[in-house]
Each structure stands twice: as C-alpha cells, then as structure tokens.
Amino acid sequence: MYILGFDIGSSSVKVSLMNGENGQCVASSFYPKQEMKITAHQAGWAEQEPELWWANLKLALADVLKESAINPEKILSIGISYQMHGLVVVDKNQQVLRPSIIWCDSRAAAIGEKAFDEIGGQRCLSSLLNSPGNFTASKLKWVKDNEPEIFSRIHKIMLPGDYIAMKLTGEIQTTVSGLSEGIMWDFKENSLAGFLFENYGFPAEFIPQIVPTFAVQSQLSASAAKELGLSTKTLISYRAGDQPNNALSLNVLNPGEIAATAGTSGVVYGVSDEIKYDPFSRVNTFAHVNHSAQNPRLGVLLCINGTGILNAWMKRMTTENLSYEEMNKLAASVPVGSEGLVVLPFGNGAERVLNNKNIGSLMAGINFNIHQKGHLLRAAQEGIVFSFKYGMEIMQNIGIHASVIRAGKANMFLSPIFRDTLAGVTGATIELYNTDGSVGAARGAGVGAGYYKSFAEAFSNLKKLETITPDATKSAAYQDAYENWKSQLEKAVK
Numbered sequence: 001m002y003i004l005g006f007d008i009g010s011s012s013v014k015v016s017l018m019n020g021e022n023g024q025c026v027a028s029s030f031y032p033k034q035e036m037k038i039t040a041h042q043a044g045w046a047e048q049e050p051e052l053w054w055a056n057l058k059l060a061l062a063d064v065l066k067e068s069a070i071n072p073e074k075i076l077s078i079g080i081s082y083q084m085h086g087l088v089v090v091d092k093n094q095q096v097l098r099p100s101i102i103w104c105d106s107r108a109a110a111i112g113e114k115a116f117d118e119i120g121g122q123r124c125l126s127s128l129l130n131s132p133g134n135f136t137a138s139k140l141k142w143v144k145d146n147e148p149e150i151f152s153r154i155h156k157i158m159l160p161g162d163y164i165a166m167k168l169t170g171e172i173q174t175t176v177s178g179l180s181e182g183i184m185w186d187f188k189e190n191s192l193a194g195f196l197f198e199n200y201g202f203p204a205e206f207i208p209q210i211v212p213t214f215a216v217q218s219q220l221s222a223s224a225a226k227e228l229g230l231s232t233k234t235l236i237s238y239r240a241g242d243q244p245n246n247a248l249s250l251n252v253l254n255p256g257e258i259a260a261t262a263g264t265s266g267v268v269y270g271v272s273d274e275i276k277y278d279p280f281s282r283v284n285t286f287a288h289v290n291h292s293a294q295n296p297r298l299g300v301l302l303c304i305n306g307t308g309i310l311n312a313w314m315k316r317m318t319t320e321n322l323s324y325e326e327m328n329k330l331a332a333s334v335p336v337g338s339e340g341l342v343v344l345p346f347g348n349g350a351e352r353v354l355n356n357k358n359i360g361s362l363m364a365g366i367n368f369n370i371h372q373k374g375h376l377l378r379a380a381q382e383g384i385v386f387s388f389k390y391g392m393e394i395m396q397n398i399g400i401h402a403s404v405i406r407a408g409k410a411n412m413f414l415s416p417i418f419r420d421t422l423a424g425v426t427g428a429t430i431e432l433y434n435t436d437g438s439v440g441a442a443r444g445a446g447v448g449a450g451y452y453k454s455f456a457e458a459f460s461n462l463k464k465l466e467t468i469t470p471d472a473t474k475s476a477a478y479q480d481a482y483e484n485w486k487s488q489l490e491k492a493v494k
Contacts, residue, residue, distance in 0.1 A: 001076045001451060002026065002068075004061075004234075005442030008053050008082040008160050009242065010046075010102055011035045011264050015060040016438035017068050020076065020451050023461035025439055029063035031056040039099065044106040044349060044358060047099035050088050050163050057164065058228060065229055072231045078168065078220075079238035079445030081245035081437045082161030084181050087139040092155045094166060098147065101139045102160075104265070104305055106350035106358060108138035111145075112183075113356070115199050121279075123195070127188045129180075129277040129285040129298070132196060134356060136182030141200040157206045161239045168228075169218040169236055172208040179207070180287040181241050187275060190293045213289050214238055214448035237448030242437055243267050244289045244299050249440020250406040250433055251459040253290050253297065258428075260388075260405050262412030265348070266307030268388055270300045270400035282353045282394050289444070290455075300400050302391035305348035306361060307384050308411050313347075314380050318373050328415050331378035336421075336474055337481035338375045340365040342488045343383035353391045354493055364488045378417060385421040386485040392426060402428040408436050409465050423470045424478035430468040 001021065007014040012035070016028040036056065039047045065072070085103040090096055101107070112132035116124050124131055132138050136159065144151045158166065159178045166172050179185040179192070184207065186193040192204050211217045220234045240248065247259040247269050255273040260266070273296050277285045288297040311324070319327055346354065347361030363379075392402055405422070409432040412418045423430050443458045452458040 002070060002074050003076055003442040003446050003451070004078045005438040005440065005445065006057060006078060006080045006164060007242065007437035007441060008057070008080065008164055009263070010038060010048065010083045010104070013053055013056040013060055014436070014438040015057065015064050016436070016442055017064050017070070018439060018442040020446055023443070026070070027064045027067040028438060029060040029067070031059040038102070046102050046105040046349065048102050049099050050096050050160070053160065053164060054167050061228055072229060073233065075230060075234050076451055077235040077237040077445040077449040079441035079443070079448065080161045080164055080236070081240060081242050081441040082159060082164065084159070084241035084243060085135050086160040087136050087143070088158040088160060088163040089143065089150070089154045090156055090158065090172070091153050094170070094172070097150050097153055098143070100160060101142070104349040105139070106134055106356070108142045109134040109350050109356045111141050112138040115196065119195065119199055125277050125279060127186045128183050128193060128196065129187055129275065130183055131281040132183050133281055133352065134350060137184050137196060137200060140202060144201060154206060156208050158208060159241070161241070162208060165218065165236055165239060168220055168224050170221045171218045173211045173217055174208045175211060175213045175239060177213050177240055177244055177287045177289055177291065179210070185287065213240055214444065216449060235449050238441060238444035240289045240444065243269050243301055244286070245437055245440050245444065246408070247271065247299060248289050248444055249408065249435045249437060251455070251462055252406055253288070253455060258400070258402050258405050260407045262307050262384070262407070262418065264307065264309045266304040266384060266388060266412070268302040268392055268395065268402070268405070270395060270402070272298045272300055272399055274298070274399060276398040278394055278398055280355060282355060283391060283398070284352065300395055300398060302388070302395055303352060304345065304384065304387045304391065305351055306345035309348050310343070310345045310361065310380050310384060311412065314377055318376060324414070327377050328417055330374040331381060331417050334374045334378040336477040337484065338379035338382060339370055340367065340484070341371050341375045341379040342485050343379040344489055344492060345380065345383045345387055353387070353394065357493060359492050362488070362492055381412070381415060381417050382421055382481060383485060384412065385418060385425060386482050388422060389425050389482055390486065390489065402426055404429050404431060406431045406433060408433055410436055419468045420471065421478060423468045424474050425482050427470050427475070429470070431464055432466040432468070434463045434465055
C-alpha cells in the first residue's frame with residue numbers, strides 16, 4: 001500500500017509517494033523549480049494566489065505518478081503539510097475571494113497589539129497562550145476593516161492546508177492544531193476563542209467543521225480524482241502546519257524533544273506537556289499534532305523569517321555563478337566570528353522574536369581592508385544561527401532546553417558551517433535524518449488512516465544520517481562571536 005504526502009510551502013509545493021510497508025520514498029517532485037511568486041503591494045505585505053498552490057501540486061503529483069508508475073488504486077491516503085498562519089477566504093460556492101495573506105505578511109501586527117491591550121494581556125496569554133499578534137485571526141480583522149465588500153461575502157475561512165483539502169474533497173474542514181496556530185483556540189475552555197471573535201467582530205460560523213488531526217477526515221471527490229489521476233477510494237487522513245508536521249516527521253512528539261528547520265524561514269520547535277507561554281509572545285505556543293485536553297502536547301515555536309532567504313540573497317548578490325557547496329567552501333576559509341563582520345538576518349518582515357519589529361537586515365563592522373566575499377557568506381550563516389541562539393535563550397525561560405536537536409538533512413542543514421556553528425554556540429548535539437515535510441505528511445496520513453497502529457510503527461524505519469557534536473576547542477570563539485552579534489542587535493532594536 002502507498003501513501004501520498006503534500007507539502008504546501010510558500011516557495012514550492014512538494015509531493016512524495018511513500019511505500020507504507022517499508023517507509024521508503026518511492027518518488028517525489030516539487031514545483032515550481034524557481035521560487036513561487038509572492039506579491040507585496042506594500043512594504044511588509046505578502047500574498048499568494050491559492051490557485052498557484054493547487055496548480056503546482058498537480059504538476060508535482062503528475063511527475064510522481066509518472067515516475068512511480070503505480071496503480072492509483074493502491075494509494076490509501078493523503079496527508080497535507082502547509083505553510084502556517086495564512087488566511088484563505090471563500091464564498092458559498094467555494095470560490096476564493098482574495099489572495100491569501102501568508103505567514104510573512106506583517107500588516108496586521110498593530111491590530112493584534114490593539115486587541116491584546118483591549119482584551120487584557122493576562123486573558124490572552126492564559127487562554128490563547130499568545131498575543132493575537134500578526135496571526136490569522138488578526139489578518140481576518142484587517143480584511144474586515146479594509147475590504148468590507150469582500151468581508152461581507154465570506155462564507156468560511158481556512159488555513160492553506162484546509163484549502164488544499166477542500167480542493168481534494170469539496171469539504172471545508174480544519175483542526176484544533178490549525179485553529180491554535182491562527183490564535184483562534186481557547187485552551188482554558190477547550191473551544192473556539194469566542195472572546196477574540198467578539199472583539200474582532202466576526203462570527204464563529206466562519207470557522208469550518210473541526211476534525212481530528214489524525215483521522216479519516218474525508219475522501220477524494222470524483223472531480224478531484226479525475227483532475228489528478230487518482231482514485232476516489234483515496235482518503236484524506238492527516239493535516240498539520242509545516243512546523244508541527246516537521247516535528248512529526250522527525251518523531252518529535254514528547255516533552256523535551258526538539259526539532260528544527262532552516263528553509264526560507266528558520267524554526268526551532270520544542271514539545272512541552274505544560275501550559276506555558278512567553279509573556280511577550282516572542283516565541284509562540286500552539287497545539288502540537290498529538291495534543292488533547294486530557295494529554296497536553298504543546299509546541300513552543302521560535303520562528304526567524306530571514307534564514308535560507310538571506311543565504312539565497314547572498315548568492316544572487318555576490319556569487320551567482322557559485323553553487324551553495326562552493327559558497328560554503330569559500331565561507332569555511334574564514335575564521336569563526338568572520339573577523340568582526342556581523343550580519344543581522346531580519347530582512348523578511350516583522351520578527352516575532354523582536355516583539356514584531358521590522359528592523360530589516362543590517363551589516364556591521366565592515367572593514368574594507370580585511371573583509372572579502374567569504375566573510376560576507378560566513379557572517380550571513382553565523383547571523384542566522386545566532387538569531388536561533390537568541391530565540392532559544394527565550395525558550396529556556398519557559399522550560400525548553402536543547403540538548404539534542406533533530407532536523408532533516410536539507411536546506412541550511414546541508415551546510416557544515418551552519419551545523420557546526422549551531423552545535424558550537426548552543427552546546428547541543430544535532431541529529432540529521434532522511435526525511436522532509438512531504439514524507440512526514442505521508443507518515444501522518446498512514447497513522448490517521450489506521451494503516452500504522454502507533455507512532456512507533458510509523459517511525460520504525462526513520463534513518464539517522466549524521467550526528468554533529470559541539471567542538472569544545474571552538475566554544476569560546478563561538479560564544480565571543482555571538483556576544484558581538486548580540487551587541488549589534490541590541491543597538492539596532494533600541
């Protein structure tokens with residue numbers, strides 16, 4: 001039996017087909033081959049057309065079906081991973097009313113701050129575990145305030161993964177985990193956050209039917225099956241935001257376990273069984289994929305918007321003809337600390353870890369007689385890692401301590417400098433695995449469909465590829481470089 005995993009990112013859509021019996025990826029593909037278009041009509045805005053996600057999913061799936069040459073009748077189920085915090089609004093005919101306001105759009109930050117003050121910080125934090133901030137509910141309030149004609153036609157609101165599930169099945173559904181990432185779930189009452197809806201002035205009827213994260217949620221419609229070349233017998237049995245799903249893909253499900261990613265944005269995600277939160281919402285607490293009111297599993301998430309996107313920008317600006325591997329070699333010729341050159345990687349919108357400030361990316365300490373391309377490349381990677389370290393110090397205050405960090409061997413984790421610096425400055429051991437979001441979504445679908453009887457069975461063949469341990473001989477150099485970086489950050493945010 002085979003299982004499909006869809007990973008709906010903001011850069012691309014990836015599809016993987018997994019053999020359920022041995023857990024091996026049979027075929028995978030992604031589209032577009034260049035980064036997917038993000039529209040920014042104003043500074044700090046970021047929108048995507050949901051139809052783009054669907055079009056690229058179809059292209060990637062066609063590749064996978066062609067490469068694997070399997071009978072679609074043998075595909076049991078589909079799991080969906082998706083970019084978090086996006087807003088999709090549809091009318092009664094399931095037609096999208098406006099482009100999706102996606103995760104890195106910061107237009108609603110002031111709206112969330114106002115609601116936090118009006119409702120009361122303690123009420124928000126104890127019930128929502130976060131400030132309403134710049135999350136999905138606040139984005140919907142922005143639509144209400146600025147696009148009343150569109151708002152008047154809304155039938156349902158969705159997260160990006162809910163939209164894909166709707167296209168697959170014709171049914172509009174969501175999950176508690178998804179609602180919590182949109183800051184629409186009241187953990188005290190174990191129900192929708194009615195007090196926030198009342199403050200923002202929209203009805204609870206906007207929220208779709210709530211289904212379990214792992215379950216037979218729906219079935220492929222006849223029209224979607226025909227469009228995709230699949231069988232109507234195929235189930236939809238799992239959906240989750242990309243960071244909870246990444247944690248799942250690494251078998252990070254229990255208190256004390258930590259997962260990380262470093263794609264366009266970078267994330268450190270730790271699991272806790274205690275209802276804790278950062279009083280300033282610099283790191284955020286959401287329902288993890290295996291959360292329940294009786295058995296709490298909360299994901300504490302640190303997000304740095306400017307991660308792989310900074311490295312890609314450096315490539316375009318300085319070394320367009322070099323591969324990333326060649327860039328890493330050039331950066332490796334420079335000592336730890338980049339001889340005083342500092343890069344702050346905050347050039348991709350407002351950063352939660354900086355109290356929703358948008359300070360932009362900055363370079364400091366440039367010496368025209370010393371610094372070369374290699375210094376810029378190393379300082380960029382160090383700046384990304386140091387932003388992780390800065391956020392992880394906040395996570396420690398709410399009980400998330402990193403001794404082991406698990407990650408897929410992909411994106412920035414392919415860089416020895418990135419990995420060694422992260423291990424060196426945090427003191428954590430890093431474990432790299434042969435998985436990604438689309439494969440994780442497939443495993444999740446296997447659990448949700450009942451093909452796997454437990455998480456242990458689903459992850460029995462997850463393979464560790466590499467272990468990176470901190471280099472004690474360089475720990476002082478990493479710490480000194482971090483303190484220099486941190487001093488520049490503190491100047492920038494004053």
